[in-house]
Amino acid sequence: MAGPRRGxxxxxxxxxAVWGSARRSRRRRAGSSRASLHASQTTRPPLGIVSIPAPxxxxxxxxxxxxxxxxxAAPGRLSRFHQGGEISGRLALMRLSVILPTxxxxxxxxxxxxxxxxxxxxxxxxxxxxVDDNSPxxxxxxVQSAARDDTSLKAILRESDxxxxxxxxxxxxxxxxxxxxxxxxxxxxRPDEIPFMLHVVRGADLVxxxxxxxxxxxxxxxxxVASFVYNLFIRLIIRTQVQDNLGGFWVGRADAIRxxxxxxxxxxRK
Numbered sequence: 001m002a003g004p005r006r007g008x009x010x011x012x013x014x015x016x017a018v019w020g021s022a023r024r025s026r027r028r029r030a031g032s033s034r035a036s037l038h039a040s041q042t043t044r045p046p047l048g049i050v051s052i053p054a055p056x057x058x059x060x061x062x063x064x065x066x067x068x069x070x071x072x073a074a075p076g077r078l079s080r081f082h083q084g085g086e087i088s089g090r091l092a093l094m095r096l097s098v099i100l101p102t103x104x105x106x107x108x109x110x111x112x113x114x115x116x117x118x119x120x121x122x123x124x125x126x127x128x129x130x131v132d133d134n135s136p137x138x139x140x141x142x143v144q145s146a147a148r149d150d151t152s153l154k155a156i157l158r159e160s161d162x163x164x165x166x167x168x169x170x171x172x173x174x175x176x177x178x179x180x181x182x183x184x185x186x187x188x189x190r191p192d193e194i195p196f197m198l199h200v201v202r203g204a205d206l207v208x209x210x211x212x213x214x215x216x217x218x219x220x221x222x223x224x225v226a227s228f229v230y231n232l233f234i235r236l237i238i239r240t241q242v243q244d245n246l247g248g249f250w251v252g253r254a255d256a257i258r259x260x261x262x263x264x265x266x267x268x269r270k
Contacts, residue, residue, distance in 0.1 A: 096126040096198070097180045099171030101164055105185045106137045110146055113153060115191040124198060128153050131171045133162040172257070181251035189249040197251050206252035210244035
């Protein structure tokens, strides 16, 4: 099987892959088959070369993980992996909180929950929080009914003050896990990409999917242009090379995420 695609230099010691500096990362970018992954350090903004744990030999990885691992990731200016790539004991009984903001997803939600469970494997434990904006199609009732026989599933109903960002905030407030993961519920974000995100986040504070890296998908041209311009503006303002700040598919360390200024302020206001 072919080695890593363009974007990886040479392994820097056993078990690690090295990525270019912030100035050179644009040339060295590589993407997944659908949503390319950036691993971002959200609390310390260093420059220069950073490293990530290698995903292991190809034969040891599940197929979707292998596909994404070979595609790689692209740390930006606000990006840094923990140096050395070895994090002893950090995954012992790590708990994942999957936050699913829903509105009129009664046809999708239980199938999505089932697929998520398929792809979250040991040593991870998990809880799944469906945060519903009072959907008229019975999404909340469907999740609530399923939750009676499933202790890992929780339905949260928001009867007023609706909105995607507010649903995510409600999910963060209710989450008990070490790592919250947020994704859409209409299968635009693929559950089979979760394993690689969980692998990468072992050495990072945040992993985010991108629609703008090679392999990313966005069907509406107008939406693509507007999102691209907005993300370019955000990258210039906060000096980050994370390509997609609006993708809505990310996982990170709870303690790091809650320390972010905007997140901390939103949770405090609540």
